[in-house]
Amino acid sequence: xxxxxxxxxxxxxxxxxxxxxxxxxxxxxxxxxxxxxxxxxxxxxxxxxxxxxxxxxxxxxxxxxxxxxxxxxxxxxxxxxxxxxxxxxxxxxxxxxxxxxxxxxxxxxxxxxxxxxxxxxxxxxxxxxxxxxxxxxxxxxxxxxxxxxxxxxxxxxxxxxxxxxxxxxxxxxxxxxxxxxxxxxxxxxxxxxxxxxxxxxxxxxxxxxxxxxxxxxxxxxxxxxxxxxxxxxxxxxxxxxxxxxxxxxxxxxxxxxxxxxxxxxxxxxxxxxxxxxxxxxxxxxxxxxxxxxxxxxxxxxxxxxxxxxxxxxxxxxxxxxxxxxxxxxxxxxxxxxxxxxxxxxxxxxxxxxxxxxxxxxxxxxxxxxxxxxxxxxxxxxxxxxxxxxxxxxxxxxxxxxxxxxxxxxxxxxxxxxxxxxxxxxxxxxxxx
Amino acid sequence: xxxxxxxxxxxxxxxxxxxxxxxxxxxxxxxxxxxxxxxxxxxxxxxxxxxxxxxxxxxxxxxxxxxxxxxxxxxxxxxxxxxxxxxxxxxxxxxxxxxxxxxxxxxxxxxxxxxxxxxxxxxxxxxxxxxxxxxxxxxxxxxxxxxxxxxxxxxxxxxxxxxxxxx
Numbered sequence: 142x143x144x145x146x147x148x149x150x151x152x153x154x155x156x157x158x159x160x161x162x163x164x165x166x167x168x169x170x171x172x173x174x175x176x177x178x179x180x181x182x183x184x185x186x187x188x189x190x191x192x193x194x195x196x197x198x199x200x201x202x203x204x205x206x207x208x209x210x211x212x213x214x215x216x217x218x219x220x221x222x223x224x225x226x227x228x229x230x231x232x233x234x235x236x237x238x239x240x241x242x243x244x245x246x247x248x249x250x251x252x253x254x255x256x257x258x259x260x261x262x263x264x265x266x267x268x269x270x271x272x273x274x275x276x277x278x279x280x281x282x283x284x285x286x287x288x289x290x291x292x293x294x295x296x297x298x299x300x301x302x303x304x305x306x307x308x309x310x311x312x313x314x315x316x317x318x319x320x321x322x323x324x325x326x327x328x329x330x331x332x333x334x335x336x337x338x339x340x341x342x343x344x345x346x347x348x349x350x351x352x353x354x355x356x357x358x359x360x361x362x363x364x365x366x367x368x369x370x371x372x373x374x375x376x377x378x379x380x381x382x383x384x385x386x387x388x389x390x391x392x393x394x395x396x397x398x399x400x401x402x403x404x405x406x407x408x409x410x411x412x413x414x415x416x417x418x419x420x421x422x423x424x425x426x427x428x429x430x431x432x433x434x435x436x437x438x439x440x441x442x443x444x445x446x447x448x449x450x451x452x453x454x455x456x457x458x459x460x461x462x463x464x465x466x467x468x469x470x471x472x473x474x475x476x477x478x479x480x481x482x483x484x485x486x487x488x489x490x491x492x493x494x495x496x497x498x499x500x501x502x503x504x505x506x507x508x509x510x511x512x513x514x515x516x517x518x519x520x521x522x523x524x525x526x527x528x529x530x531x532x533x534x535x536x537x538x539x540x541x542x543x544x545x546x547x548x549x550x551x552x553x554x555x556x557x558x559x560x561x562x563x564x565x566x567x568x569x570x571x572x573x
Numbered sequence: 574x575x576x577x578x579x580x581x582x583x584x585x586x587x588x589x590x591x592x593x594x595x596x597x598x599x600x601x602x603x604x605x606x607x608x609x610x611x612x613x614x615x616x617x618x619x620x621x622x623x624x625x626x627x628x629x630x631x632x633x634x635x636x637x638x639x640x641x642x643x644x645x646x647x648x649x650x651x652x653x654x655x656x657x658x659x660x661x662x663x664x665x666x667x668x669x670x671x672x673x674x675x676x677x678x679x680x681x682x683x684x685x686x687x688x689x690x691x692x693x694x695x696x697x698x699x700x701x702x703x704x705x706x707x708x709x710x711x712x713x714x715x716x717x718x719x720x721x722x723x724x725x726x727x728x729x730x731x732x733x734x735x736x737x738x739x740x
Binding site: 158159160161162163164165166167170171174184185186188189190192193196197198199201202205206209380381384385388389391392410413414416417418420421422424425426428474475476478479518519 | 594595597598599601602604605606608609611612616626627629630631632633634636637638639640641643644647649650651652653654655656657665668669671672675676678679680682683685686687689690712713716
């Protein structure tokens with residue numbers, strides 16, 4: 142069997158296993174073991190070294206630590222206070238509290254590294270409140286689903302840590318690369334809401350807030366803002382690595398929660414247990430993906446795939462368009478982390494062969510994954526918001542999300558036309 | 574056979590998985606403490622633990638693998654259900670059994686491979702590349718330990734599936 146035929150066999154095996162409902166880590170691992178075995182290499186030696194090298198990584202240590210910090214902020218109630226505090230500042234704009242959804246998600250995204258956590262946290266507080274006030278349901282659920290996706294674009298981002306570790310590029314630069322596109326998308330979401338509500342003011346009742354309310358709200362916002370400022374500055378100024386930032390920010394969040402009397406041993410234990418569970422889920426997929434990649438290396442995919450692309454005589458723009466379409470289609474069926482790890486083994490050699498900046502591509506890829514998060518039938522954020530907003534059907538969710546989906550696609554277009562959006566801030570960093 | 578059926582019906586293995594997961598939660602907090610200590614020593618005293626980067630990597634191994642069994646106990650590992658949820662319950666159940674058996678096979682291979690790595694490190698006297706050059710098998714041991722509990726939990730889950738034992 143030629144290498145090309147073997148490649149087709151293991152890729153088909155991978156998708157068949159996943160379609161059959163097998164766990165993603167097991168599907169990747171089994172397809173990888175099958176490939177290594179058919180190739181005739183020593184399976185146990187190859188697998189043991191891949192497991193050890195993929196798990197024993199200082200860069201990846203940032204993953205559980207950022208999750209832990211998000212858990213502390215969430216379970217101690219600090220992140221809930223963010224929504225209440227932000228509402229006093231943005232409630233007067235056309236669209237009222239819908240802007241709180243966007244701003245709170247953007248702020249929580251700067252604490253959490255996960256889109257699902259962002260949507261769930263803000264949605265749990267915002268949906269009952271805004272439903273009671275008579276806000277247009279479609280705008281409420283649409284804005285929350287879409288703004289929740291900012292969780293993986295605005296640093297810290299779990300997807301960027303995995304991407305950076307895989308592509309061997311600076312996670313700190315990736316984090317900074319996500320800041321401008323993240324803020325831009327948040328602004329575009331808010332502009333859309335403002336225009337929509339200015340045209341049809343009945344969609345949202347106005348919220349009155351005084352300067353007294355705003356000043357009072359600082360008490361709710363400051364713990365979150367302190368952590369966000371610390372993370373951004375320490376990475377931007379190169380004071381600490383992302384992993385060190387994650388550890389110190391977790392400890393700071395813990396100290397703030399204790400100082401505010403919002404922490405108990407039970408809460409700390411729940412935070413730690415939830416963190417290790419999420420870490421195990423993610424890291425086992427990383428192990429599976431590394432075993433799968435081992436099979437691809439034996440099959441010389443790093444030479445095969447760029448060769449195949451070259452034989453098609455496609456321009457670099459067309460190659461990128463094809464990659465985007467693949468991400469958009471697969472994004473309908475895979476969750477973000479699985480999509481990253483399933484596609485990177487194939488995309489990495491193409492990106493490197495074409496000389497594309499891996500930092501820029503990483504940011505574009507994260508926006509594409511964001512689109513996948515709100516694309517039916519598997520968009521995870523849709524289900525999170527559906528779970529919170531009782532009685533909402535997938536059809537309603539799909540209609541609600543369409544304008545925001547268009548804004549995210551516009552974001553991809555802007556990143557292609559103006560790559561500086563993703564590259565300017567990393568180029569200004571004190572240390573790479 | 575009766576003993577195995579009893580084991581599958583009881584919560585002993587699930588409890589074991591939870592305890593191993595609790596151990597990994599303790600390791601997580603130690604890992605955070607170690608890195609914070611490193612940053613404080615560097616920024617305040619201008620010195621270093623010299624082991625924080627190396628040891629936190631080893632701790633990540635334990636955090637990642639030791640909780641896998643508890644995640645399996647709660648059936649929380651990520652899978653794609655877009656196809657299977659459209660199937661009839663009988664077909665779905667059939668695919669679920671096949672998935673469990675194949676995953677059992679994979680985890681068994683991973684367990685044997687990781688145990689082999691540990692034995693190889695003991696036999697050859699391999700040490701880590703860090704400052705203290707500790708025997709490599711000590712951090713490597715975290716993988717087969719975690720995988721053993723994952724294998725056990727998966728085995729029990731598979732039996733429950735075949736014997737239709739409700740948890």
